[in-house]
Amino acid sequence: MAGPVGEAEAGSVRIRVDGVEYPVREDLTLLQALDGLGLLNVPEGVEIPHYCWHPHLAIDGSCRLCQVELTRPGDEQARLAIACDAKVCEGLVVDTKSEAVARAREGVMELLLANHPLDCPICDQAGECRLQDHAFDYGVAASRMREPRRAARKRVDLGPTVALDQERCILCRRCVRFCREVTGTGELGVVERGDRSAIETFPGQALDNPYSMNVADICPVGALTTKDFRFKARVWSLDEVDGICTACARGCNVSIGVARGRVQRYVARRNDAVNGSWICDEGRLSYQQIDAPDRLSSCLARDETGELCPVSLDEAVREAARRLRPLLDERGPGVVAGVASGHASNEDVRAFKTFLDVLDVDTIGLALREGAADELLVSAEKAANAAGARAVGFGPIEGLLERLRGGGLDALLVLGHDLLEGDVESPALDAAELEGLDTVIVFDTHRSPLERVAHLVFPVRHAAEKEGSYTNLDGVVQRPSRAVRPAPGVRDERDFLDRIGVALGLAGYGMDRTA
Amino acid sequence: MVIDDALRARIESEMRSFPEPRGALLGALHRVQEELGCVSSEAARELSEIFAVFPVEVLELVRFYNFFSEEPRGRHQVTVCTNLPCALVGANDLLCGIEGHLGIAVGETTPDGRIHLGREECLGACANGPMMRIGGDYHEDLDLAAACAVLDALE
Ligand code: SF4
Ligand code: SF4
Numbered sequence: 001m002a003g004p005v006g007e008a009e010a011g012s013v014r015i016r017v018d019g020v021e022y023p024v025r026e027d028l029t030l031l032q033a034l035d036g037l038g039l040l041n042v043p044e045g046v047e048i049p050h051y052c053w054h055p056h057l058a059i060d061g062s063c064r065l066c067q068v069e070l071t072r073p074g075d076e077q078a079r080l081a082i083a084c085d086a087k088v089c090e091g092l093v094v095d096t097k098s099e100a101v102a103r104a105r106e107g108v109m110e111l112l113l114a115n116h117p118l119d120c121p122i123c124d125q126a127g128e129c130r131l132q133d134h135a136f137d138y139g140v141a142a143s144r145m146r147e148p149r150r151a152a153r154k155r156v157d158l159g160p161t162v163a164l165d166q167e168r169c170i171l172c173r174r175c176v177r178f179c180r181e182v183t184g185t186g187e188l189g190v191v192e193r194g195d196r197s198a199i200e201t202f203p204g205q206a207l208d209n210p211y212s213m214n215v216a217d218i219c220p221v222g223a224l225t226t227k228d229f230r231f232k233a234r235v236w237s238l239d240e241v242d243g244i245c246t247a248c249a250r251g252c253n254v255s256i257g258v259a260r261g262r263v264q265r266y267v268a269r270r271n272d273a274v275n276g277s278w279i280c281d282e283g284r285l286s287y288q289q290i291d292a293p294d295r296l297s298s299c300l301a302r303d304e305t306g307e308l309c310p311v312s313l314d315e316a317v318r319e320a321a322r323r324l325r326p327l328l329d330e331r332g333p334g335v336v337a338g339v340a341s342g343h344a345s346n347e348d349v350r351a352f353k354t355f356l357d358v359l360d361v362d363t364i365g366l367a368l369r370e371g372a373a374d375e376l377l378v379s380a381e382k383a384a385n386a387a388g389a390r391a392v393g394f395g396p397i398e399g400l401l402e403r404l405r406g407g408g409l410d411a412l413l414v415l416g417h418d419l420l421e422g423d424v425e426s427p428a429l430d431a432a433e434l435e436g437l438d439t440v441i442v443f444d445t446h447r448s449p450l451e452r453v454a455h456l457v458f459p460v461r462h463a464a465e466k467e468g469s470y471t472n473l474d475g476v477v478q479r480p481s482r483a484v485r486p487a488p489g490v491r492d493e494r495d496f497l498d499r500i501g502v503a504l505g506l507a508g509y510g511m512d513r514t515a
Numbered sequence: 516m517v518i519d520d521a522l523r524a525r526i527e528s529e530m531r532s533f534p535e536p537r538g539a540l541l542g543a544l545h546r547v548q549e550e551l552g553c554v555s556s557e558a559a560r561e562l563s564e565i566f567a568v569f570p571v572e573v574l575e576l577v578r579f580y581n582f583f584s585e586e587p588r589g590r591h592q593v594t595v596c597t598n599l600p601c602a603l604v605g606a607n608d609l610l611c612g613i614e615g616h617l618g619i620a621v622g623e624t625t626p627d628g629r630i631h632l633g634r635e636e637c638l639g640a641c642a643n644g645p646m647m648r649i650g651g652d653y654h655e656d657l658d659l660a661a662a663c664a665v666l667d668a669l670e
């Protein structure tokens with residue numbers, strides 16, 4: 001396995017796991033090595049159950065579930081050891097299936113379950129709970145406990161985003177380590193001792209940081225739940241689709257949870273090349289925009305009185321051509337400009353660029369909303385595909401704005417409405433500055449103040465509703481799957497542009513496309 | 516500021532005698548408990564600043580050990596060990612009896628502020644249980660009458 005760029009390649013050793021030999025890097029622990037080989041707990045891989053170990057957190061060794069039998073060269077007999085903290089070495093022999101391993105796992109599970117409430121029917125984690133899974137796979141069905149189970153606080157309000165059920169907690173300390181190591185905010189700790197141990201915050205301090213909800217993702221049981229998703233859906237009724245967050249240029253990987261045709265949540269999906277195991281809270285909640293009440297669902301055009309009203313697709317396309325054709329014929333492509341958006345997919349910005357090229361429009365630019373960045377993931381550019389738009393030729397917007405303000409433009413084709421937002425502090429443009437234009441055609445997902453000046457609006461799809469690829473700030477091209485169906489009439493930018501191209505009779509559009 | 520300059524200076528000088536300054540945190544908690552009668556959340560926060568740790572890390576220690584309390588307790592801290600060896604020789608009955616004698620439950624303080632009663636983990640006096648600790652003193656081989664006599668003699 002190649003190490004991260006810039007890191008010296010460590011030596012390689014051979015280990016034998018359940019009879020199969022693997023070359024691994026010598027500076028790793030057994031779990032890290034198997035994880036690096038992509039073998040850990042995948043079908044046909046090596047199964048080592050674990051709670052406290054997490055690939056992106058420091059080793060804790062607290063749950064003891066990952067025990068396996070190890071024999072190092074020179075050992076007379078195999079011994080049980082925790083795989084998360086066992087360094088590999090040349091000739092290490094690992095047995096994950098022995099009788100002793102099975103008994104060790106069973107013992108750990110019995111102790112963990114001794115005080116665990118029988119909450120599964122009302123627990124949000126049920127169905128994706130590692131305690132449930134492992135109890136089923138490695139545990140014993142009957143409890144030997146005659147004492148009453150420990151009673152603890154069932155609904156602790158940890159902060160604005162997350163709730164804690166202390167009874168369900170198995171004290172793996174993943175959440176504690178996350179807050180100390182990843183966000184550096186250190187809100188959580190384990191107080192008390194023995195069976196009274198519990199996760200707590202300092203008096204008067206809340207779990208409140210821009211990445212707080214990741215603790216619910218990494219909690220292996222139902223102890224930590226996001227208030228956003230609490231009691232919203234049973235997870236086994238969710239379809240999980242591989243998607244990306246589109247709220248900034250990082251393009252963090254998410255699992256999109258879909259039920260009843262609607263997106264119910266995003267949870268972080270691991271991608272070591274993009275976001276590790278984390279996503280920011282703002283991005284996590286950005287799924288709410290998909291079904292927001294201000295989504296556009298129909299083409300809009302001005303009626304006789306000047307009101308923007310729903311029209312059919314054909315009418316809208318015809319109207320676009322009716323407006324553009326005379327402008328192009330009489331005043332030439334120089335009076336037309338195209339504004340791309342970092343929200344459109346690579347396929348859509350490419351289609352837009354081709355469309356503008358065929359029209360001979362060369363006043364083009366990329367409108368982008370900028371905001372705060374942080375050192376972890378959040379990038380200043382608040383769109384998923386700014387790099388992709390730049391790659392097809394959409395550069396800074398300033399030249400276009402200058403031309404507009406100098407009165408040199410009559411028509412504008414605009415993807416999205418970031419044009420009005422620019423930098424949150426100083427918007428690129430006030431919608432009023434577009435008031436004098438002959439023709440403003442907007443392709444957007446959501447309503448915006450652009451409506452005041454738009455003559456035509458085409459409703460486009462959110463990334464979760466379409467096929468397309470997005471290039472993140474590091475140049476990683478990602479192709480999320482479609483998670484939900486868009487409302488009827490909501491289409492891709494490229495689809496609308498194709499139709500308008502046909503209506504304008506442009507070369508390369510419609511029937512003569514193959515020519 | 517609840518930790519005054521003199522106490523702070525003592526804590527900081529103890530920090531210098533540890534290779535890892537935070538090794539002095541447990542000792543500092545003892546100083547604070549002795550001098551201020553408890554480790555209030557203000558004191559814990561100030562300690563977290565002195566030691567450059569998260570406040571909740573101080574809370575973890577305060578709540579882990581019986582020696583520390585978050586509010587002032589009675590004048591005398593009385594704790595009875597109830598771990599296994601003491602439990603086998605009647606520590607739980609003794610504790611019940613003391614509760615009755617004082618008219619308070621474990622974890623409470625007598626209304627006159629004289630005695631705070633607590634439960635204790637093993638103090639290493641297993642051969643002489645049941646036992647109780649009052650401040651720094653051990654009282655061993657107790658029965659209820661002997662324990663009550665000791666308690667009644669406290670001012
Ligand atoms: S709340 Fe969850 S993540 Fe945190 S220690 Fe408990 S089980 Fe682990
Ligand atoms: S960092 Fe950016 S891409 Fe990642 S979750 Fe947050 S907003 Fe979304």
Ligand code: FES
Pocket residue numbers: 049050051052053060061062063064065066067082083084085
């Ligand atoms: S995963 Fe190894 S001890 Fe928890």
